Amino acid sequence: MFDLLKSELTRRTILHKAGFGLIALSTFGAVGTIFKPTRTLAQAGPAPAKEPLPPEKKLGWAVVGLGKFATQQIIPSFGECKRSKLVALVSGDRTKAERYAQQYGVNPKNIYNYQNYDSIRDNPEVDVIYVILPNGLHAEYSIRGAQAGKHIMCEKPMANTVEECQAMINAAKKSDRKLMIAYRCQYEPYNLTAIQIAQSGKLGKLKAIASDHGRNLDLKDPADRWRANKKLAGGGSLYDIGIYSLQAARYITGEEPQEISAMMYSTPGDPRFREVEENVNFVLRFPSGVLSNCTSSYGYSDTKRIQVFGSDATLELDPATDYYQHRLTIKRKNGNEEQNIEEKNQFALEIDHLSESIMQNKQPKTPGEEGLQDVRLMQLIYEAARTGKTIKV
Ligand code: NAD
Numbered sequence: 001m002f003d004l005l006k007s008e009l010t011r012r013t014i015l016h017k018a019g020f021g022l023i024a025l026s027t028f029g030a031v032g033t034i035f036k037p038t039r040t041l042a043q044a045g046p047a048p049a050k051e052p053l054p055p056e057k058k059l060g061w062a063v064v065g066l067g068k069f070a071t072q073q074i075i076p077s078f079g080e081c082k083r084s085k086l087v088a089l090v091s092g093d094r095t096k097a098e099r100y101a102q103q104y105g106v107n108p109k110n111i112y113n114y115q116n117y118d119s120i121r122d123n124p125e126v127d128v129i130y131v132i133l134p135n136g137l138h139a140e141y142s143i144r145g146a147q148a149g150k151h152i153m154c155e156k157p158m159a160n161t162v163e164e165c166q167a168m169i170n171a172a173k174k175s176d177r178k179l180m181i182a183y184r185c186q187y188e189p190y191n192l193t194a195i196q197i198a199q200s201g202k203l204g205k206l207k208a209i210a211s212d213h214g215r216n217l218d219l220k221d222p223a224d225r226w227r228a229n230k231k232l233a234g235g236g237s238l239y240d241i242g243i244y245s246l247q248a249a250r251y252i253t254g255e256e257p258q259e260i261s262a263m264m265y266s267t268p269g270d271p272r273f274r275e276v277e278e279n280v281n282f283v284l285r286f287p288s289g290v291l292s293n294c295t296s297s298y299g300y301s302d303t304k305r306i307q308v309f310g311s312d313a314t315l316e317l318d319p320a321t322d323y324y325q326h327r328l329t330i331k332r333k334n335g336n337e338e339q340n341i342e343e344k345n346q347f348a349l350e351i352d353h354l355s356e357s358i359m360q361n362k363q364p365k366t367p368g369e370e371g372l373q374d375v376r377l378m379q380l381i382y383e384a385a386r387t388g389k390t391i392k393v
Pocket residue numbers: 065066067068069070092132133134135137155156157182184222223224226232240
């Protein structure tokens with residue numbers, strides 16, 4: 001995938017800076033502004049290492065769930081990791097697991113199923129477990145993984161409920177293990193640059209953010225079937241894709257919303273929306289006065305866009321939260337300026353971020369608390385839509 005990407009990028013100007021830690025500096029140089037993060041969550045990269053990392057050391061990772069995202073994006077990305085290697089697979093389908101084990105050089109003795117999963121505690125090759133199951137199973141498999149003494153990476157959304165999120169945080173703390181939520185966009189160079197630009201003052205005073213994330217839910221796709229099931233999905237489009245709109249508003253401002261209003265609508269009679277919602281539009285008011293208009297849909301064609309409106313200029317990131325081929329433009333009265341940034345494998349960056357955080361014993365940039373905050377806010381968005389009231393957070 002990234003080879004294709006690289007050829008696509010030849011038509012763009014690429015900044016030749018290596019290493020994740022330098023992304024901030026390179027883009028910073030490119031836009032010529034001073035970046036002062038207003039909170040740790042939205043910082044442009046991991047904090048400088050206190051201790052040098054042991055040379056060549058890679059942590060061993062187990063992937064739980066061999067579905068679409070795991071097999072098409074995450075497992076292939078281990079090949080681009082510097083600090084992480086795939087050493088184990090957990091799947092209900094032994095034949096499938098053996099196929100992937102052979103393809104990616106995983107020892108077949110390190111294949112687990114959901115019944116003997118807990119015995120992974122006896123496998124010293126596995127340091128970290130990456131949970132890539134339907135949302136409703138995240139809490140159970142993260143907690144069992146932490147209890148088996150392993151560090152945990154869990155896919156978004158963290159879990160169905162705030163209580164489950166808290167139980168995951170507690171389990172990781174009790175086992176003295178790290179817990180990170182896989183918010184890939186907070187490791188992705190275009191999004192990091194958008195954060196820097198928005199917070200640097202380059203757009204003038206920030207006034208509003210519009211963030212739109214939607215796609216058509218397709219029940220013919222097995223990966224979409226569980227998404228129409230409330231118990232397995234936790235919610236509808238908001239939990240799956242609207243969470244990117246919510247995240248964008250939070251990481252672009254570097255603030256937490258103080259007020260939320262929302263409206264929801266699902267097409268009557270559409271079998272996809274018997275249990276989960278189709279559309280949610282919500283407005284967030286941040287302490288600085290920024291108002292964010294966010295949309296989330298399972299009914300419109302693929303959209304992954306962030307716009308930031310400042311008093312002097314507008315920033316547009318479109319696609320904003322795709323896997324690759326992002327586009328970032330600053331729009332002013334006297335013309336548009338496209339930002340050219342080196343694309344990187346955001347999955348490898350986030351995976352290595354957790355490995356480095358473990359090796360250096362520091363909190364990952366997107367810990368369990370970050371996932372819990374989104375679940376809490378999404379529940380408030382539903383409440384605002386249900387009651388028709390503006391909710392104070
Ligand atoms: P998927 O359906 O393709 O994969 C889910 C896997 O879980 C399948 O292999 C399935 O067999 C297995 N599974 C185990 N128990 C199951 C059960 N009881 N019911 C259904 N499936 C069960 O889905 P996916 O699109 O790969 O999504 C998996 C997770 O990854 C979700 O949490 C999703 O939100 C997340 N995801 C994240 C991104 C991202 O960009 N970060 C993208 C896609 C998916």
